[in-house]
Amino acid sequence: MHHVAFIVYPGFELLDVSGPASVFNGANRALRQRRKPAFYKVVLASAQGGAVESSSGIALETRPIADLRPDEAQTLLVAGAEREPLLPAMADPALRATLPALAGKAERFGSVCSGGFVLAALGLLDGRRVATHWDACKPLAEAFPKISVDPEALYVVDGALWTSAGVTTGIDMALAMITHDLDASIAGEVAKRLVLYARRPGYQSQFSPVLQAQAKGDSPFAELIGWMQTNLDAALDVPSLAARAGLSERTFHRKFVAATGETPARFVEILRLDAARLLLSRGGSLKSVAAQVGLFPPARLAEAFERRFGVAPRLFRDMHAEL
Known part of the structure; x- marks a missing residue:
């Protein structure tokens, strides 16, 4: 069996552990x-062992990290937390004495959310590209200038190092691990079982324009944005959108920018390119994808895609298309 060891400490974020652990258990169920025999075994460890209370007040029973053998930490992941619990974890003598050796012998190691700070404090992330929670990107980069922090990615794989962004992205990273270890069909079954909206690839941004718009509870355009998402091939210019919103073009433009932080044209392009990226990762042809997202002909899609993502859509598809 492949052992996945989660390292926790007082005040850790429970979902950083329970989310990925549920994914690995789901893979065993699918197998x-x-x-077929189960593949994963989850192990919980902490500095001293025993019950460790999470930030939500729920405690998990753990083993002392010093007792972990390398074959019990083939995948080694450090859970994240808010700043106050992180600081003592970064300085904990038991973690500092044991984590480097375990990480060095693991098939892969990494962190969920802000757990990367613990690894960074040990120099284990120097010269590497990593992901972390959007709110921790700047502090991590400033505190550890030898690290390349990707402020947008949901998760980043840099050799044996796997790091994920905020909280629920640990689930996305765990699904990617299952795809790597087993196959994409198992990961798909787990995602379906967990009733996930979609399996999100690591390159997807933490900053969904729809999510940011929804975060503003008084947004007057929530219904319109939902319609835009499902009608990307429709005319989504300002006159059409203003008419649908029942506003003059000038008023619509002003209120839309105030509500979303983006001009209507920029917002529409982001929606279309994000959708195109997902469709391309599923192996769609450029002609089909361009038509579906309203960026036809394919040359128009190619120009906008390369301008935003820095790579041609055909090459992106070849690199990321699901097998």
């Missing part, structure tokens, strides 16, 4: 349904 059993195929009459």
Whole structure:
């Protein structure tokens, strides 16, 4: 079996552990349904062992990290937390004495959310590209200038190092691990079982324009944005959108910028390119994708895609298309 060891400490974020652990358990369930043996075994460890209370007040029973053998930490992941619990974890003598050796012998190691600070404090992230929670990107980069922090990615794989962004992205990273260890169909079954909206690739941005718009509870355009998402091939110019919103073009433009922080044209392009990126990762042809997202002909899609992502859509598809 492949052992996944989660390292926790007082005040850790429970979902950083329970989310990925549920994914690995889901993979075992899917394997059993195929009459195959379970593959993953989850291990919980902390500096001293025993019950460790999370930030939500729920405690998990753990083993002392010093007792972990390398074969019990083939995948080694450090959970994240808010700043106050992180600081003592970064300085904990037991973690500092044991984590480097375990990480060095692990098949892969990394962190969920802000757990990367613990690894960074040990020099384990120097010269590496990493992801962390959007709110921790600047502090991590400033505190550890030898690290390249990707402020947008949901998760980053840099050799044996796997790091994820905020909280629920640990689930996305765990699904990617299953795809790597087993196959994409198992990961798909787990995602379906967990009723996930979608399996999100690591390159997807933490900053969804729709999510940011929804975060403003008084946004007058929530319904319109939902319609835009499902009608990307429609005319989404300012006159059409203003008419649908029942506003004059000037008033619509002003209120839309105030509500979303983006001009209507920029917002529409972001929606279309994000959708195109997802469709390309599923192996869609440029012609089909361009038509579906309203960036036809394909040359128009290619120009906008390369301008935003720095790579041609055809090359992106070849690099990321699901097998």
